[in-house]
Amino acid sequence: MLDLDACRTFARVVETHSFSEAARSLGMSLPVVSKQVARLEQQLGTRLLNRTTRHLSLSEAGAAFHAHCVQLLDIAQTAEAAVSQFHQTPRGHLRVSAPVAFANGSLAPLLPTFLERYPDVQLELDASDRQVDLAEDGFDLAIRLTARPPDGLVARPLHRIRRVACAADAYLQRRGTPQTPQDLAQHNCLIYSQSVGAGTWAFEQDGRVLVVPVRGSFRSNSTEALRRAACGGVGVAYMRDYAVRQNLLDGSLREVLAAYAPPSRAELFALYLPNRYLPPKVRVFIDYLVGCFDQP
Numbered sequence: 001m002l003d004l005d006a007c008r009t010f011a012r013v014v015e016t017h018s019f020s021e022a023a024r025s026l027g028m029s030l031p032v033v034s035k036q037v038a039r040l041e042q043q044l045g046t047r048l049l050n051r052t053t054r055h056l057s058l059s060e061a062g063a064a065f066h067a068h069c070v071q072l073l074d075i076a077q078t079a080e081a082a083v084s085q086f087h088q089t090p091r092g093h094l095r096v097s098a099p100v101a102f103a104n105g106s107l108a109p110l111l112p113t114f115l116e117r118y119p120d121v122q123l124e125l126d127a128s129d130r131q132v133d134l135a136e137d138g139f140d141l142a143i144r145l146t147a148r149p150p151d152g153l154v155a156r157p158l159h160r161i162r163r164v165a166c167a168a169d170a171y172l173q174r175r176g177t178p179q180t181p182q183d184l185a186q187h188n189c190l191i192y193s194q195s196v197g198a199g200t201w202a203f204e205q206d207g208r209v210l211v212v213p214v215r216g217s218f219r220s221n222s223t224e225a226l227r228r229a230a231c232g233g234v235g236v237a238y239m240r241d242y243a244v245r246q247n248l249l250d251g252s253l254r255e256v257l258a259a260y261a262p263p264s265r266a267e268l269f270a271l272y273l274p275n276r277y278l279p280p281k282v283r284v285f286i287d288y289l290v291g292c293f294d295q296p
Contacts, residue, residue, distance in 0.1 A: 188235035
């Protein structure tokens, strides 16, 4: 069985090209470093290093062993980190990027409980629809709506998106509740002006897509403005469910035409860099969101 300490010492000697420099950086005496390397060579039955008074180089066998030695030390470090995460307290600065509608409609109401549960985490939320570069922009995590997560990142699914037609009870009491998508012709519809085919809403009926024209007194490129208008009883909104999640939970909006909601391929994903060791602050935040969205 190889001695990991001896392997670590050997790797440091190779890295520094010096026994004395390796001893200094490891906080060990020069004789101890020499003995560990010599014992490793004896155990392997071959010379790993070619030594002269002025030069130190790897032998052919030493070069082959060093490549595996580095991998072995990396695996050992990863194993230690994997175990340590179970007793580490999540702490530190956590930078999260999320779409504006999701940040306002779903994420913001969930944050007080998370921050109370993990008081050593300092959360910075960037509400933006731009596609951030996690490494270059310094984010720990990005939440994105997509049908296909980007390559090169780890993607943890959070929630499959639905389209929700909804209105306030005050509006429905005044104008009635639509029973079919065609009934929307008699209603004041709040239109998102940036969508493809603004002025039409797509539903599903008997397994086929049903596109109905809609019109109303208010349109906007802001999902937040449409949400507020719906809550104020202005009309019927047709939005992604995460944008009105809290309103559906607290009753300020009520879903209509649920039987006609079309299926969606898009999902919300938590994206992060493929580090072998995921920091506890990131892990607990993702787990918290998954737990929240698992609830009805």
